[in-house]
Structures are given as C-alpha cells and as structure tokens.
Amino acid sequence: MGLTTHTVSLTIPHDADLLPLFSMILGGIALRRNLSFETLDDLQLAVDSVLVDEKPGGREISMSVELREEGLDIRLSPLTQQDLRDTLVQGAVPAGAADRCLDVCLILRSLVDDYTVHDFEDGSYAVVLRKLTG
Amino acid sequence: MSEDGSVKNSNARTALFSEPISTVAEKELLRRVHRETDTAARDELITRYLPLVRSLARRFASRGQPVEDLIQVGSIGLIKAIDRFDIERGVELSTYATPTILGEIKRYFRDKGWAVKVPRALQDLNIRLNKVMEQLTVELNRSPTISELAVACKVTEEEVLEALESGRAYNSLSLFSSGASDDEDSLELLDYLGREEPEYELVEQRRYLAPVMSQLDERERLILHLRFFEGMTQTQIAARVGISQMHVSRLIRKSIDMLRQMMKDQGEDGSPTN
Numbered sequence: 001m002g003l004t005t006h007t008v009s010l011t012i013p014h015d016a017d018l019l020p021l022f023s024m025i026l027g028g029i030a031l032r033r034n035l036s037f038e039t040l041d042d043l044q045l046a047v048d049s050v051l052v053d054e055k056p057g058g059r060e061i062s063m064s065v066e067l068r069e070e071g072l073d074i075r076l077s078p079l080t081q082q083d084l085r086d087t088l089v090q091g092a093v094p095a096g097a098a099d100r101c102l103d104v105c106l107i108l109r110s111l112v113d114d115y116t117v118h119d120f121e122d123g124s125y126a127v128v129l130r131k132l133t134g
Numbered sequence: 135m136s137e138d139g140s141v142k143n144s145n146a147r148t149a150l151f152s153e154p155i156s157t158v159a160e161k162e163l164l165r166r167v168h169r170e171t172d173t174a175a176r177d178e179l180i181t182r183y184l185p186l187v188r189s190l191a192r193r194f195a196s197r198g199q200p201v202e203d204l205i206q207v208g209s210i211g212l213i214k215a216i217d218r219f220d221i222e223r224g225v226e227l228s229t230y231a232t233p234t235i236l237g238e239i240k241r242y243f244r245d246k247g248w249a250v251k252v253p254r255a256l257q258d259l260n261i262r263l264n265k266v267m268e269q270l271t272v273e274l275n276r277s278p279t280i281s282e283l284a285v286a287c288k289v290t291e292e293e294v295l296e297a298l299e300s301g302r303a304y305n306s307l308s309l310f311s312s313g314a315s316d317d318e319d320s321l322e323l324l325d326y327l328g329r330e331e332p333e334y335e336l337v338e339q340r341r342y343l344a345p346v347m348s349q350l351d352e353r354e355r356l357i358l359h360l361r362f363f364e365g366m367t368q369t370q371i372a373a374r375v376g377i378s379q380m381h382v383s384r385l386i387r388k389s390i391d392m393l394r395q396m397m398k399d400q401g402e403d404g405s406p407t408n
Contacts, residue, residue: 020299027295031280037267037298038277038368041383045390052394102394110362 009064014056022047022063029065029072035133043131046111047074049104050127053081071113071133077126085125088117164221179216180209183231187212190235200264202378204239211238259297262287264380268372271379277369301380302387346396354389361386 010025012018023044030040047063054061059078066073079085084104087093093103108115114130160182166175184205191204215231223230266286270278284291347355357375360366361382368386372379 020302023299023302024295027280027299031291031295034279034281036277036279037283038379040280040298041368045387048387049390102390102397106362107390110365 006067011060011062014061042111046129049107072131074129078124080124207239207242208235211235256297256300260301268378
C-alpha cells in the first residue's frame with residue numbers, strides 16, 4: 001500500500017531556546033514512521049549541524065518535513081550562513097574557511113542519504129536533507 | 135591466606151576480587167609497573183581490581199546516574215591509584231585505591247550531571263531508557279524504535295520522546311578529557327585497552343582538523359573516526375567500544391560541538407593550533 005505524501009511544517013522565531021522544537025517534531029515523526037532511535041538521532045544531529053552556525057537576527061526559520069513512502073525530506077530555510085552554503089555546494093570547506101569551519105559535509109554524509117542547497121534571490125538559501133527509510 | 139602468611143582481610147579480599155590475589159603477587163605486579171613500566175602488569179592489576187570499582191560504584195546506584203558510567207569513572211580512579219601508588223609506603227593497594235576511586239566518583243557527581251533542571255522522573259526514565267535500549271539492541275539486533283522503547287519501559291511514546299529530549303540536557307561524561315581537562319593527570323581508558331586506531335587520516339580538511347582532533351581524547355577520536363570515516367552505526371560503535379548506544383550518541387554530539395568551537399576559536403585567533 002502506498003503512503004500518501006504529507007508535509008509537516010513548523011516556523012519559529014530564530015531563537016536558540018526554540019530550536020529544540022524541531023527535534024521534538026522529528027521525534028514525533030520518527031514515532032509515527034516507526035524509525036529507530038538511531039535514525040532519529042542521526043536526523044536530529046543533521047538538523048542541528050545545519051543550524052548551529054546560523055545567527056539569530058530577529059527573523060523566522062522553518063523546517064518542513066516531507067513524508068514520502070521511501071523516506072523523508074527535511075527542508076530548512078531561510079539560511080544565511082555563507083560558509084555553510086559554500087561548504088555544502090562544493091562538498092568541502094572552501095579553502096578560505098578551512099581553518100575556521102568544521103566540514104559539515106563530513107558529518108552529513110554519514111547522517112543522511114543526500115543533501116541539496118537551493119538558493120533564493122535575496123541571497124538566503126534552503127538546505128534539504130534526504131533520509132531514506134524504506 | 136596470602137603467600138606471606140597474612141590473613142588480614144582475606145574474606146573481604148576474596149569477596150571483592152575475581153580470584154584471590156596474594157600480597158606478594160600484588161607487590162610484584164606493582165614493582166613491575168613502577169620500575170619496569172610493564173603494561174601487562176598494569177593491565178593485570180586493573181583487571182583484578184575492577185570488581186572493587188564495581189562494588190564501590192554500586193554504592194552510588196541510587197543517585198540517578200547509570201552504574202555503568204560510574205564504573206567507568208571509578209576505573210579512572212583505579213588507574214590513577216595504580217600509577218601513583220608508592221610501593222615503599224607499606225599499605226595495600228586496595229587501601230590506597232579505595233579513596234581514590236571514591237574521590238573520582240564523587241568528583242564526577244560534583245562536576246557533571248544534568249546541565250539544566252530536568253524533573254527527576256524524566257532523569258530516571260532517561261537512565262532506564264539507556265539500559266533498555268542496550269537490551270533491546272542486543273535482542274533485536276538493531277536499534278529499537280520509540281514504540282518498542284515505550285513498551286519495554288511501560289510508559290507512553292510521548293514520555294519516551296520527552297525523556298530522550300531531556301537527555302540532551304545531560305552533560306555527557308568527559309571521563310577521558312584531555313586538553314581542556316581540569317586534571318592534567320587524567321588517564322585514558324584506552325591507555326590500557328590499547329590503541330585501536332593509530333591513524334586518523336582525514337580528507338581535505340585534515341591539515342586544520344587534525345590538530346583540533348588531537349585535543350579530543352582518544353576514545354572520542356575513535357568514535358568520530360568510526361562514525362564519520364568508517365561509516366559505522368552508533369549500535370556498531372557501541373558494541374565495539376563497549377559503551378551504550380546513548381552514550382555513543384552523547385559523545386558524538388559533545389565531540390562535534392567541541393571541534394566546532396575549537397575551530398571557530400582557531401579561526402578567530404588567526405593562528406592554527408599546530
């Protein structure tokens with residue numbers, strides 16, 4: 001039986017105290033999709049790794065989780081941290097930032113099956129983390 | 135009875151140790167450790183005294199921390215005691231080691247624990263989850279789901295999620311810290327378990343990452359290596375390193391946070407750490 005695609009979204013003020021809400025949402029999804037603790041933990045760490053260097057600036061940040069039969073797509077936006085964007089796009093920390101940025105690609109490659117970057121006209125961008133669970 | 139004829143505390147000693155150890159044999163092992171830097175002798179003493187560590191750790195079982203964690207903390211105290219023991223002092227190693235082990239465990243309770251206020255019931259559930267997760271992982275041969283954890287703990291699935299989330303507030307053990315450690319004499323468990331991964335070759339970023347990685351302790355480096363370079367799962371790492379899956383999870387997070395912060399500091403200083 002096929003699973004209908006659903007999307008669960010949450011938009012919150014970008015505040016460190018509120019970011020754990022994303023983890024709670026992922027927990028709820030993991031429960032309903034019967035994911036293992038380990039898979040949940042990987043997803044939570046992946047999301048945290050993308051968001052950790054984003055600077056709060058009185059704006060909102062969103063997480064949308066698209067539930068598909070074969071897995072999940074977690075979309076985080078809008079993001080503004082350019083070192084992270086460049087690292088994800090190039091697949092490694094750019095030479096100019098290699099001394100100050102942990103290579104998030106190294107981490108994400110182990111935690112999710114794929115990740116993509118989508119640029120917006122205003123210079124911000126979205127990261128989509130794909131995890132296959134089927 | 136010991137080889138030198140002493141019967142003092144013989145009952146207590148045989149109860150605590152996996153097999154009776156004579157005072158003479160113990161002294162010989164200590165002599166080899168201190169005069170010949172004999173690691174085999176050191177390992178032998180550690181193995182023989184681990185039941186003492188377990189016994190002491192269990193005294194703190196009701197204080198809300200996993201006994202397994204306390205045994206690991208106590209093991210550090212044991213290693214310190216063995217390494218610092220003065221053969222000429224005329225006391226038995228057990229006499230010297232007991233307060234050192236207890237001190238290490240008490241220091242752990244003083245310094246570590248829950249970073250923010252978490253209701254006791256959630257702390258307790260988190261500790262139970264730790265144990266249940268280990269049991270289920272062995273039973274199922276995979277990481278359990280939230281529902282399976284809830285059934286095993288006889289709580290709701292939401293309670294499991296809440297407890298797991300609250301577990302983030304738990305300051306994961308820095309039993310083996312170096313670099314930023316508050317105790318320069320801290321010894322590493324892997325010192326006696328043996329070096330498993332002599333090389334931590336990294337990819338593109340290795341020139342910058344390597345010196346920062348070196349500030350993590352051996353076990354944290356090993357876990358990061360296994361997870362992110364060998365592609366092992368938390369469950370596999372837990373089995374290999376001999377700690378719980380939740381502990382692996384905590385150590386991964388802690389290590390990544392430390393690496394990120396150290397690299398940030400390094401970038402701000404403009405001076406590579408190597």
